[in-house]
Amino acid sequence: MLKPKDCRAIIGGSEYFPLMIGGMGVDISTSAMVLEAARLGCIAHLSDAVVPAVCDKNFGTTFTKNKVETASPPPKGGIHPKSNPTI
Secondary structure (H helix, E strand, C coil): CCCHCCEEECCEEECCCCCEEECCCCCCCCCHHHHHHHHCCCEEECCCCCHHHHHHHHHCCCCHHHHHHHHCCCCCHHHHHHHHHCC
């Protein structure tokens, strides 16, 4: 019976341990987790969802506040033309 330690994934000429981690959501897939997975020869994904909110929380920036202040309100009907390319 094959075990994970007996397998390797070869991608673009590089060999990886066939374990993928990531996609767990905002501020859960941390850079420390991703770097450790890479150090072990695995493949990891660092979530970039809601990056401005994560930066605001961790580094005291104001990206989210600035975006809310500068965004134009949607027209009556609720759909902003810029967010719907079919309009």
